[in-house]
Amino acid sequence: MTPYAEVIGDPIAQSKSPLIHGFWLEQLGIEADYRRAHVKPDELAGYFESRRGDPAWRGCNITLPHKEAALEFVEDRGGIRQSIGAINTVIRAEDGALIGTNTDAGGFYTPIAGLDLDGKHAVVIGAGGAARAILFALSKIGIGRVTILNRNVLKGAALLSSFGIKGDALALNAKLPPAALLVNASALGMVGQPPLEVDLSPLPEDAVVYDAVYSPLETGLLAQARARELDTVDGLGMLVGQAALAFELFFGAEPPRDRDEELRELLLA
Known part of the structure; x- marks a missing residue:
């Protein structure tokens, strides 16, 4: 069973997150996947319910338009609702709970x-x-x-x-x-x-x-x-920065930030 994480949004085809996480997984030799998932607003509850029962799922990043709405379907153990009011990352805790956090800041x-x-x-x-x-x-x-x-x-x-x-x-x-x-x-x-x-x-x-x-x-x-x-x-600075924080949460390893120039070239290709 290959562990995986993904990015959800509506639309989602434009997301470069799979390229970023895939690059880091390959560089570190980690056997895992990172995918896109097109999730519409009325599908959010069903999405999290389905992933809750999937032991291979490590978590997800969240893009437009779900960053505020997703708080309703996960636990907020870090007080993100009061501090920021939006999440962009959900991880599975050791006890199986889905925890929302924010790496955008x-x-x-x-x-x-x-x-x-x-x-x-x-x-x-x-x-x-x-x-x-x-x-x-x-x-x-x-x-x-x-x-x-x-x-x-x-x-x-x-x-x-x-x-x-x-x-x-x-x-x-x-x-x-x-x-x-x-x-x-x-x-x-x-x-x-x-x-x-x-x-x-x-x-x-x-x-x-x-x-x-x-x-x-x-x-x-x-x-x-x-x-x-x-x-x-430009937007790649924030995108890569928030992705690096999420990557460590998903896969338990620091991404190779010394390869940022190579990653940027890949993203611009």
Whole structure:
């Protein structure tokens, strides 16, 4: 019986997680699989029930649109509901329980760990599961103020309040403030989704633009930022970072991060 983990979402064909985990499994010589599973919102309960009875299943990563809804079907032993409010990883505990956790926050932070954001202003676009993890991370590194841009302004304001972050929530088309960091935590700009239309001219020349979207890797937002010669972080940084944390939970081994350049070439091929 070959152990396996997988990534679930709707849609799911765009996910690069099987490439990442498959690369690490091969490099480490671990006999295991990592798969995609297309799970629609009304199939979540049935999905977790079926995996609960499968001893080969080590767990799953969770992508759009299930990061908040999946909390209803797993145990929350780490208090993720209160701290972040969304999960992106589920693992099977030694006692057989399915435990939800979140590796997105750590994955988001890794590529910008060298930035001094203490007391600075950040803009976050979106208010879904990814935005929750990003706001959690920003709150832990002492961000001074956050402006959330979202279609539902009230949802954005509620998120700021829940994380105890000073700032404001504005409409998606509002003018950007002169922030030190801009993060796209929405699906806008992703393959099959509407483009993200934003004017970056208010950002200072030392601002960093970070797009969590990785399909395509060169989004319109990043292209616009590079045209202004702003520093950028693409979606692979967060994707690989969160995957590395999940991989160790699934397979009990640290991934070979010294092969990151080789992995990046594989993902871009």
